[in-house]
Amino acid sequence: MTPYAFAAGALLAALAGPWAILGLLALPALPRSARWPLALGLGLVLVRLGTLGDPWAERLGERVVLEGELRGGVLHTAPAPLYLRGYPPLADGWVRVEGRLARPDGARLPGGFDRRAWLRGRGVRAELREVRRLAYRPPPPGLRDRVRANLLRGLDPAAAGLARALTLGEREALGDDVQAFRRAGLAHALALSGLHVGLLVGFFVLLAAPLGRGRYLAALALLLGYLALVGPSPSLLRAALMAGVWLLARAAGLVEVPLPSLLALALGAQLVVTPYAVGSLSFQLSYLAVLGIALALPLLPQRPRWKAALVGGLGLTLAAQAATLPLVLDRFGYLPLASPLANLVLLPLVGLLVPLGFLKAALPALSGLLAAPFNLTAELLLGGTRLFAQLPGLHWGDLVAGGYALYYLALAPLALALYRRLAPRLALALAAAAVLVAAATADRVRPDVWFLDVGQGDAALVRLPGGVEILVDAGHAWDARGLARALAALGVDDLDLAVGTHPDADHTGGLPELLELVPVGALALGPPKPDDPLDARLRAAARDRGVPVVNVSRGRVLRLGGAELRFVHPPPSAPGQDNDRSLVFLLTYRGRRLLFTGDAPARHALAWPPGRVDVLKVAHHGAADGTTDALLRRFRPRVAWIGVGPNAFGHPDPGVLERLAAWNVRVLRADRDGSVRLPLR
Numbered sequence: 001m002t003p004y005a006f007a008a009g010a011l012l013a014a015l016a017g018p019w020a021i022l023g024l025l026a027l028p029a030l031p032r033s034a035r036w037p038l039a040l041g042l043g044l045v046l047v048r049l050g051t052l053g054d055p056w057a058e059r060l061g062e063r064v065v066l067e068g069e070l071r072g073g074v075l076h077t078a079p080a081p082l083y084l085r086g087y088p089p090l091a092d093g094w095v096r097v098e099g100r101l102a103r104p105d106g107a108r109l110p111g112g113f114d115r116r117a118w119l120r121g122r123g124v125r126a127e128l129r130e131v132r133r134l135a136y137r138p139p140p141p142g143l144r145d146r147v148r149a150n151l152l153r154g155l156d157p158a159a160a161g162l163a164r165a166l167t168l169g170e171r172e173a174l175g176d177d178v179q180a181f182r183r184a185g186l187a188h189a190l191a192l193s194g195l196h197v198g199l200l201v202g203f204f205v206l207l208a209a210p211l212g213r214g215r216y217l218a219a220l221a222l223l224l225g226y227l228a229l230v231g232p233s234p235s236l237l238r239a240a241l242m243a244g245v246w247l248l249a250r251a252a253g254l255v256e257v258p259l260p261s262l263l264a265l266a267l268g269a270q271l272v273v274t275p276y277a278v279g280s281l282s283f284q285l286s287y288l289a290v291l292g293i294a295l296a297l298p299l300l301p302q303r304p305r306w307k308a309a310l311v312g313g314l315g316l317t318l319a320a321q322a323a324t325l326p327l328v329l330d331r332f333g334y335l336p337l338a339s340p341l342a343n344l345v346l347l348p349l350v351g352l353l354v355p356l357g358f359l360k361a362a363l364p365a366l367s368g369l370l371a372a373p374f375n376l377t378a379e380l381l382l383g384g385t386r387l388f389a390q391l392p393g394l395h396w397g398d399l400v401a402g403g404y405a406l407y408y409l410a411l412a413p414l415a416l417a418l419y420r421r422l423a424p425r426l427a428l429a430l431a432a433a434a435v436l437v438a439a440a441t442a443d444r445v446r447p448d449v450w451f452l453d454v455g456q457g458d459a460a461l462v463r464l465p466g467g468v469e470i471l472v473d474a475g476h477a478w479d480a481r482g483l484a485r486a487l488a489a490l491g492v493d494d495l496d497l498a499v500g501t502h503p504d505a506d507h508t509g510g511l512p513e514l515l516e517l518v519p520v521g522a523l524a525l526g527p528p529k530p531d532d533p534l535d536a537r538l539r540a541a542a543r544d545r546g547v548p549v550v551n552v553s554r555g556r557v558l559r560l561g562g563a564e565l566r567f568v569h570p571p572p573s574a575p576g577q578d579n580d581r582s583l584v585f586l587l588t589y590r591g592r593r594l595l596f597t598g599d600a601p602a603r604h605a606l607a608w609p610p611g612r613v614d615v616l617k618v619a620h621h622g623a624a625d626g627t628t629d630a631l632l633r634r635f636r637p638r639v640a641w642i643g644v645g646p647n648a649f650g651h652p653d654p655g656v657l658e659r660l661a662a663w664n665v666r667v668l669r670a671d672r673d674g675s676v677r678l679p680l681r
Contacts, residue, residue: 056126099128113488121280154371159378165359185339234283241266293325410434455645457506468561474510501598622652
């Protein structure tokens with residue numbers, strides 16, 4: 001391994017994230033022909049990334065009027081593209097819009113969608129909010145519309161959605177089945193990449209055999225046309241670059257081009273052209289998966305045909321999964337255990353549907369004839385995918401950089417041993433050492449409390465040793481699915497207790513749906529309110545799911561996981577408005593005290609037992625009547641959390657912030673700090 005390749009790999013690993021460590025560790029196993037292109041590409045991308053700026057940085061917060069072509073939510077305008085944020089999204093075409101420039105948000109919740117990283121991977125650094133469309137001109141009917149019409153002719157609705165996803169990359173047409181593909185471990189089949197390019201190029205090269213070497217150049221032209229038609233996603237661009245190099249090599253009379261060399265050349269070229277793509281999850285998964293396959297191919301034994309297909313398919317699936325495992329667990333928090341079997345059984349059906357889709361789209365005369373076999377194969381694939389999606393999987397929490405490093409440091413010596421470049425005993429010892437270091441240095445996160453960013457609302461998760469988890473409120477109804485993903489990312493398979501402080505949409509609006517998404521052992525609610533629709537709906541949802549409801553009020557104490565929840569408000573027959581009837585309780589764990597106040601006005605605090613608390617959940621999102629000097633004097637909190645987002649109520653009240661500052665309370669806010677973890681030690 002040359003020192004240049006090592007240095008370039010090390011710099012990219014430090015720059016692009018811990019996933020790139022695998023590329024560095026794989027260099028010794030790559031043939032020498034692959035190392036120099038990789039080193040050159042990595043060196044050039046460092047130069048390019050160092051010169052990239054943000055032309056919108058000095059104008060953030062301004063209201064502007066812009067015009068340009070809108071494609072997939074991105075406005076291509078000067079001086080740089082930006083994302084139009086709003087719902088419903090604007091249709092593609094030429095637009096003139098007015099709005100306010102802002103920095104895209106990162107992930108609000110653990111395991112949540114990181115819009116900032118997603119846009120950065122597409123070369124977009126800013127977004128336009130509060131968008132108002134001033135003018136619009138729809139795009140003229142083009143080739144893509146004609147291709148789509150040919151493709152969909154004669155197809156059933158479900159098969160049509162699958163055809164659009166597999167042929168044109170329009171995954172949104174699949175609806176909820178996208179999640180089924182993900183849970184079955186088949187999400188990669190929906191990403192236009194090597195499978196689609198290989199089938200397109202391979203079939204054309206076979207059919208155009210009479211053209212001799214000219215067929216390779218014709219196939220390259222076809223590939224470029226397909227890339228222009230569907231758009232250059234990171235995984236498709238990687239596959240097209242690799243296929244393009246291979247086609248040019250065959251046209252020039254070169255018989256064999258090693259896969260690692262193709263991968264290294266594609267990586268270098270793609271990063272020079274689109275250096276920002278290094279931050280794209282699609283880019284990272286695509287290259288790591290192919291790298292795993294490239295390293296595994298020489299190790300597969302030669303067997304009779306059917307055995308080779310079986311062993312090869314299973315081995316390559318496992319190699320791709322091993323290479324990408326930390327990213328998958330970190331991003332999605334879930335690993336389908338039956339994924340290798342699902343790929344072995346169902347990928348051949350994808351291999352049939354993709355060429356059928358290409359033929360339907362390209363040959364209108366045959367489109368109707370091909371509809372019946374496409375419908376049948378699509379029904380088999382969708383049915384199998386839904387079946388595998390029901391099988392169990394492994395839930396995992398967020399990974400830190402050290403977790404990535406130790407995983408690949410355990411994987412690398414095993415790979416080198418398979419290549420006979422390291423003694424097996426030494427490889428096992430090094431891998432075991434990495435595993436032991438990971439176990440010894442693992443962050444013992446429990447016990448802790450997560451205050452979750454659900455915007456203008458409340459949600460908190462208390463995690464205790466022994467796998468005991470307590471959820472306090474769940475934000476709005478539209479937060480439920482995001483909250484369920486956050487719980488999965490934090491390693492929560494089920495909740496021992498959920499507490500609904502009071503029937504307000506921004507506190508318990510998400511609980512009814514969450515009860516359907518996450519198993520809950522018990523639900524603690526305040527005194528029943530038969531005339532309140534949300535309270536009735538929540539109790540009905542608990543009854544339908546078989547979740548016992550515990551009605552609590554002042555004086556009730558619940559104990560679980562070594563923690564005590566002492567409810568101090570409201571009285572059993574409290575009069576007043578919803579906020580006056582909000583549950584308030586003191587959670588105590590090994591000397592740590594947290595006061596959860598819901599939306600209760602501070603005037604009720606005189607009836608609560610005094611004593612210093614470590615954390616105060618500020619009442620009513622920082623409203624003026626929720627936090628007074630008398631309350632702060634009574635509880636003297638060290639840390640205060642305010643669940644606040646964009647709102648028209650003036651929350652948090654400036655007077656509340658001044659009082660908290662006067663009492664030297666550290667203030668954490670959802671709108672400023674996002675989701676926050678506080679240890680209970």
